[in-house]
Amino acid sequence: MDFILQVFSSFSLLLDPFNLTYVILGFVIGTIFAAIPGLTATLAMALLLPLTYTLNVETALMACASIYMAGMCGGSITATTINIPGAPSSMMTALDGYPMQQQGKGALALGHAALGSMFGGAVGALLLIAVAPFVAELSLLVKTTGKFSLLAFAIIVVVIAQRGRIPQAGLAACIGLMLATVGLDAMEPVTRFTYGYSNLTAGIDLMPVIIGTFAIAEVLTQAYSHTDVSAAAAAADKVRIRRRDFLPPLSDIRKIGFGVYFKSCLIGYFVGTLPGAGGSMGSFLAYTETVRTSKDPESFGKGNPQGIAASESANNAVCGGAMVPMLTFGIPGDPITAIMLGVLVINGIQPGPQLMADQAGLIAPMLAALLFSAVVLIPLTLWLLGPYFIKIVSMRKDVLYAVIALLAVVGSYVATYSTFQMFMALAMGVLAFYLRRNGFPVITMLLGYILGPNLEEFLRRSLALSNGDPTTFFTNPDSLFFVVLTLIFFYFLVIRKPAEIPKAVKTK
Amino acid sequence: MLMNRQLVFLYVTLAVSVGYLVSALRLGAPVVDGGLTPAFFPMLVGGTAILFAGVLIVQKLREARDAPPVETPRTFTHLWVVVAVFLYVVAFKPLGYFLSSGLFVFALIVLFSGREKLLVKAVISAVVTGVAYLMFQQLFGVRLPTLWG
Incomplete structure (x- = not known):
């Protein structure tokens, strides 16, 4: 309860013009990056990561939270207006958003997207604020062997969640783990894999890993694919959005039903708590569930606002969910939370079970900013700037990628001059x-790199405590819990056939 | 077909994994007096990486036998971008921020959009370099290298 009160008292920090500027700037930058097809809010955050050195950690985390929230809803702008999702999480939004645009209801579709995002973001943030302290308390019960099993669970689940490319995901995770082992050993004074380079003694820094993985790799991908965006730019030029058509009428909201909003929020939130699942998975599952339970499934894909509401509520609720494992166990759920973890680490804060207890003062403003972004910035930004965001697609790509490369x-x-x-x-x-070009998911590499040092340390400590007896992982209840959980996920994600996708979704 | 671009990448990954495992083996015995040494975890990771790389190579060889891969047109722009970044990093301290960054941004703009309107692109490069300088040095207090002083 103390923590919840602390979060609500942190709203006062948003009255500070300095903090508010960074939160709003973060939100606008996140929305711009999410709106441009090919760019993501993850890239925006990777580019802004070096700047966190010069900011105080509360402000940096608040800006991160607003970028995250913006990244989930910004993609809906181009998804709705020109049928090109700016971000993967808005793919399902395009299914009903674009037909509405074709029917001359583009502004209304954006209004529904904003409302769904606002609702999803707010419910996700509130659930996070309510649930995280209890999960943090429970996480204190997890001892050394349990911590190893938990980290192993996170890596295994991220790998097996990549259905159809599990060997690629496994190899990418191994590459991440290899990178994590470079440098001085955590328990003995032995250097590993430095090959005589003194620069590598302290290990591979998080900053170049994040900037390289998300920013430089993106510039190389764009240079390789040379995506022709002239058609998208031409389509964007034709789009006219009037602000007065933006607000969805109450009758539409009633027709969608609060049940759809709530159910989608819960789906998004729980998907977010799973390592590696992300916003696109959340919106897909919520959309599928809405179609499955709808009385008129055939209307989906033809401009049904329920589809937009389900997709956008779910992907924004993912933000709250993904922060639960990051804040309580130090396990990032997706690339953005991985970068947030980087901000904590850069500032010398060790994420994990003690974080909520020891550093509640730093975490509470971030959660307040997350809620503020959902409730105030999503509707306000989309309403005020929505008509202009669509023009971003026409931006010169050569200059854009040169700027990204320079900043990266x-x-x-x-970091180190x-x-x-x-x-x-x-x-x-x-x-x-x-890795990307060959179909390897880079999130598994990143997770292997981030979790690798702790995974190794807890493995060695556990076996040292049990005098080398590996059965310790099955005899300790906390460890056994995560072993069983891993087996359950293995059954559902690898052995059991995936659930049938409703015909109405499949045909789209 | 034993060689296509995907297979080359997998062979390289396999070679790196084998090299990593060999380096791990050189660290010493994995277990000493019932306790794990710094060699144990890298050996485990290296072995697993070799296993996954092996599985992928076998999969790709089977796929290549069943359906020959479709050759896509080759582009080299990404390689030129890598060269540009490399040269930029090499020149960053000796030439200073302004000159190296200006040339780097100009090179990238040309790589992404061709050699037309070079003067306009040069002006854009100078503006981008200047704005980035203001952001890093003035706004965030980062000391950037200069050619003189």
């Missing part, structure tokens, strides 16, 4: 580019 390379210099980190960022960018 100089940003990796900021060393060109070595710039070379590392380039190396990581090339690695991530080839």
